[in-house]
Amino acid sequence: xxxxxxxxxxxxxxxxxxxxxxxxxxxxxxxxxxxxxxxxxxxxxxxxxxxxxxxxxxxxxxxxxxxxxxxxxxxxxxxxxxxxxxxxxxxxxxxxxxxxxxxxxxxxxxxxxxxxxxxxxxxxxxxxxxxxxxxxxxxxxxxxxxxxxxx
Amino acid sequence: xxxxxxxxxxxxxxxxxxxxxxxxxxxxxxxxxxxxxxxxxxxxxxxxxxxxxxxxxxxxxxxxxxxxxxxxxxxxxxxxxxxxxxxxxxxxxxxxxxxxxxxxxxxxxxxxxxxxxxxxxxxxxxxxxxxxxxxxxxxxxxxxxxxxxxxxxxxxxxxxxxxxxxxxxxxxxxxxxxxxxxxxxxxxxxxxxxxxxxxxxxxxxxxxxxxxxxxxxxxxxxxxxxxxxxxxxxxxxxxxxxxxxxxxxxxxxxxxxxxxxxxxxxxxxxxxxxxxxxxxxxxxxxxxxxxxxxxxxxxxxxxxxxxxxxxxxxxxxxxxxxxxxxxxxxxxxxxxxxxxxxxxxxxxxxxxxxxxxxxxxxxxxxxxxxxxxxxxxxxxxxxxxxxxxxxxxxxxxxxxxxxxxxxxxxxxxxxxxxxxxxxxxxxxxx
Numbered sequence: 001x002x003x004x005x006x007x008x009x010x011x012x013x014x015x016x017x018x019x020x021x022x023x024x025x026x027x028x029x030x031x032x033x034x035x036x037x038x039x040x041x042x043x044x045x046x047x048x049x050x051x052x053x054x055x056x057x058x059x060x061x062x063x064x065x066x067x068x069x070x071x072x073x074x075x076x077x078x079x080x081x082x083x084x085x086x087x088x089x090x091x092x093x094x095x096x097x098x099x100x101x102x103x104x105x106x107x108x109x110x111x112x113x114x115x116x117x118x119x120x121x122x123x124x125x126x127x128x129x130x131x132x133x134x135x136x137x138x139x140x141x142x143x144x145x146x147x148x149x150x151x
Numbered sequence: 152x153x154x155x156x157x158x159x160x161x162x163x164x165x166x167x168x169x170x171x172x173x174x175x176x177x178x179x180x181x182x183x184x185x186x187x188x189x190x191x192x193x194x195x196x197x198x199x200x201x202x203x204x205x206x207x208x209x210x211x212x213x214x215x216x217x218x219x220x221x222x223x224x225x226x227x228x229x230x231x232x233x234x235x236x237x238x239x240x241x242x243x244x245x246x247x248x249x250x251x252x253x254x255x256x257x258x259x260x261x262x263x264x265x266x267x268x269x270x271x272x273x274x275x276x277x278x279x280x281x282x283x284x285x286x287x288x289x290x291x292x293x294x295x296x297x298x299x300x301x302x303x304x305x306x307x308x309x310x311x312x313x314x315x316x317x318x319x320x321x322x323x324x325x326x327x328x329x330x331x332x333x334x335x336x337x338x339x340x341x342x343x344x345x346x347x348x349x350x351x352x353x354x355x356x357x358x359x360x361x362x363x364x365x366x367x368x369x370x371x372x373x374x375x376x377x378x379x380x381x382x383x384x385x386x387x388x389x390x391x392x393x394x395x396x397x398x399x400x401x402x403x404x405x406x407x408x409x410x411x412x413x414x415x416x417x418x419x420x421x422x423x424x425x426x427x428x429x430x431x432x433x434x435x436x437x438x439x440x441x442x443x444x445x446x447x448x449x450x451x452x453x454x455x456x457x458x459x460x461x462x463x464x465x466x467x468x469x470x471x472x473x474x475x476x477x478x479x480x481x482x483x484x485x486x487x488x489x490x491x492x493x494x495x496x497x498x499x500x501x502x503x504x505x506x507x508x509x510x511x512x513x514x515x516x517x518x519x520x521x522x523x524x525x526x527x528x529x530x531x532x533x534x535x536x537x538x539x540x541x542x543x544x545x546x547x548x549x550x551x552x553x554x555x556x557x558x559x560x561x562x563x564x565x566x567x568x569x570x571x572x573x574x575x576x577x578x579x580x581x
Contacts, residue, residue, distance in 0.1 A: 028295065032160055043179055052178040060168075060182035064189055068294055071157070075258075075295065079239055082254035087270045093259035097237060100260055104192060104293045111188045134172035134180050137165075137187040 008041045015041075019070075026078035028071045035067030057133075061112045065105055072101050158296035161190050193294040204261070205232030208286050208303040217314045218278055218405065221251055226269040226286060226305065228261070235261040239289040240269055245281040248273040248309070275311035277405035278412075278454045283307045310454050313409040315416055347375045383424045383439055383484035384512075386415055386449075387467055390431030392458040394494045396518055401525035403518040407491050408453045410516045410564045414487065419446045427452065428470055432459025436474050439484070464496045468503060485510040488559070491518065493551040501558040511559035514570070515552060519544050521566070 015037035022030030039059055046055030076094055080086050119133045165186035172180020207229045216222050228240050240257040244250060253271030261267060275281060284306060290299045348361055351371035359373040388411050396403040411427075418425045419442065426439035427449045435452040437445075471486075486509050490497055501511045523541045527534060552561045563571040 028157055029160060032157070032164075036164065039182060040179065043182075047178070053181065056178035056181040057184060061185045063182070064185040068189065072295070075239075079241070079256040079258045080254050082250070082271075084250065084252045084254075087253045089268060089270065090254065090257050093257065093267055097258055097260050100236065101293055108185065108188055108192055111192070112185050115184055115188070131172050131176060131180075134169045134183040137169075137184050140187065140191060 008044065011037050012041050022070065022074060026074045026081070028075050031067045031070035031074065034070075035063035039063045057112070057116055061109060065109065069101070069105060072098075157294075158190070161186055161296060165190060189294060190296065193292045193296045203232050204230055204235050204290055206230055206288055206290075206301060206303060208288070208305045210283060210286075210305040210307050212283075212307055212309060214308060215310050215312065216275065218311045219274055219276060219314075220311075221272045221274055222248075222309055223270065223272055224255075224283070227266055228257075228269070228286075228288065229266040230261040230263060232263065234263045235290050236293045237291040237295065238267070239291065240267070241287040241289070242269060242271075242305075243283070243285055243287065244273065245283055247277070247279050247281045248275055275309065277402070278311050278313045278408040279405075280308060280310045280455050283309070310451075312450060312454060313405070313412050315412065345374060345376060348372050349375055384418065384487050385426040385428055385439060385471070385484060386411060386418075387464075387486055387488045388427065388429040388431075388453070388456070389464055389488065389490045389494055389497065390429055390456055390458050391463060391494065392431070392460050394490070394492050395458040396492055396522050398522055398525040401521070402458070403491050403516065403522070404458055406518050406521070406566055407489060407516050408456070409566065410514060411453055411489050412450055413564075413569070414489065414514060415449050416446055418487075419443070425449070428467065428474075429453070429456045430462045430464055430467065432457045432461055434462045434466070434470065436470060438474075464494060464500050467500055468507075471504075471509075485512060487512045487514060489514050489516060491516045493547050495551075498551075498554050498558070501555060505558040513555050513559045513561045515548065515555075515561065515563050517548065517563050517565045519548070 015034045018030050018037060019034035021027065022034060042063065043056045043059035046059050049055065050058065076098065080090060080094055115133060115137060119136060165183050168180045168183030168186060170180070171177055172183060209227045209229070211225045211227075213222055224242070226240065226242055228238070230238075238259055238261045240259075242255040244255050251272050251274040255269070255271050257267060257269040259267045284304070286303050286305045288301045288303055290301065291297060348364055349372065351360065351365075351373045355373045359376075361372050361374050364372045388407065390404070390407065395407065415425050415427065422441070424439040424441055425445070427435065427437040429435040429452060433456075435456060437449055437452060440448075467486075486504060488497060488501070488511065490513060492515075497513070501513070505511055519541055522544075523537050526537045526540070552563070555561050565571070
C-alpha cells in the first residue's frame, strides 16, 4: 500500500517539522497539518500490525485526537502566556475548560468505536468496510446539516 | 488564521477521506470517520437549537494613580443568556500601559448565569491619561470550530500623576533663584521680616504695637515689617515634538511634566500666583492663581499634554497679549520657561519678551543621562559613541544656557538632583 520508504520519510519529516512549528508559534492549524502528514505513515505502520482497516481507523482517530488536543493547548498557552505570571483564578478556569475539552475528546473516541462496531456486521454483507464506514459518517453529516438548516 | 479556518480544514479532510475511500477502496479513507465525528460533535446536537448568549462586561480599576504605581484591572464577564462552552476574553490594553503582572487574556467555560473575572496589573511609566476602550470576547464551541467575536464596550480612564518629590524650593531658595516677585502677596498675609520700630500713627493696626518697647520708653511704638512679595508668574512649557528628546519608546515628556509639577508646586507652596501655558499639540492656558486646587488644575492639564508641533514658542507672545494681557499690565509678572532641550527659537522669544519688560527665567530639563541610558539599553549606538554623543549634547546645552542667560536666569533640573543653582552668566561681547 505504501511501499516507498523515502516518501514515508518525507511525510514523517514534514509532519514533525510542522508539529514543532505549531508548538513554537502557538498555532491552531499547524497541529492539524502535522496530523495529516503523519497519518499515512502511521496508518501504514499500524496496518502491518493490526490489519488495514483497524490500523487506519486507529491511526486516524489518534491523529485527530492528538491534533485537536495540541491545537487546544497551543491556543490556551497563547491566551495565558505571560512572563509576569497568571492570576490563580485564570489558571483554575483554564484547567476546567481543559477538562471539558478532554471529556469531549473521550466522547469522540467512544463514538468512533461505536461506528466501527456498528459497521462490522454490515461490512460482511456487501461492502468493503472503508467505503461503508466513510459513507455512513458522511450521511450522518448530511442529515445533521439538513436538520440544522430546518431550524 | 482564525478558527473558522479550522472548521474548513476539518470539513475538507473529511470530504477528501470519503472520496479516497469511495474511489480507491483504500482503508486510508477511514480518516473520514473521526474527522466527521469531530465536526458533528462540535457543531452540536442537530435537534437542539443553540442558545443565545447574553454577555455583560464590567470593568473596575483605580482611576487616579501615580506613575509606576501598579493598577489592578478587574474585568468581570457575566453570561445572562444560554451556556457558552468556551469563551476567550482578551482585554485591549491601551498604548502607554504596560502589563506588569498577569495576563490580559482569559479562557473559560461560561455556563448560564456564571461570571468569570480577569485580573491583571498594569503600570504607567509616564504621567499620562490612558483610555481602556473595550474587550474582545470570543464565544466558541469546545473544539473551536464555531466562533462568534464580540467587542464589548468597557470604557475606563486612568490618569497617572507624577509623584511629587519631597524636595521643595523654599521661599528663600526661590529668592536665591531670583524667582521673587514685586507685587504684595495676598496669600501670605503680607509680612515676613521684622524691620524696625517707629512711632505710632493713627490707623496703625493694634497687633503691630510693640507693648514692651512702649512701656519701657513711655510712648506708643509699633513694629514695622517687610512686605512679602509674591511672584506672579506664568510657567511656559515647551512641549514641541521637535525638541522633546525621544529614543525608541523612551521620551522626556514624563520628566518635563515632573519638572513643571515640582516647579509649580514649589511656587504655589511659597504663596505665589502661578499660571501656565503649554505649547505643543493643543495649547493649554491657565490663568494665574493661588492654592492647591489651582495646582491640581495645572497638573491635570500637564498630564494630558502631548508633544506636538502645532503651537510653537513664537506664539507665546501672542498668547500673553491676548490671554494674560490685563494680568500683566496691572501686576507685572514673570515668565518661567521649561525647556526640555536646545530650542533656538526660545532665545529669540526671550529676547523679544525681555525687551517688552517681562522678567524671564528658564528651567532646562536635563535628561542627557536618561537619554544616554536608553540609547545604551536599546542598542541604538555603542557605549563609546553614546559617551561621545553625551559630551557633544552637554556642550550644546552649555552653549544654549549661555545664550539664554543674556535674557533670563537659567536653572537646570534633573530628576535625581532637582533644581541646580544658576551658573554665572559669562561676559558677552557688546
